[in-house]
Amino acid sequence: MQQFEPAKLAEEIGPDYQTLYAAKHDHITPAGNLQRFSWCVLQRGGSGEVSPGAACAHGEG
Secondary structure (H helix, E strand, O other), rough: OOOOOOHHHHHHOOOEEEEEEEEEEEEOOOOOOHHHHHHHEEEEOOOOOOOOEEEEEEOOO
């Protein structure tokens, strides 16, 4: 698994996409472990198509 911050994910996907929304979420598992997630919604060029929300886990997990 590759781990990215939202800005780095957008950079990796390429210049044809722009970030419409990015957020982070900390989740505590039933075992009490911390999992950190970043959620990104990217839009490709001027086509109006929105890619599926790209989720990437980062941090402990």
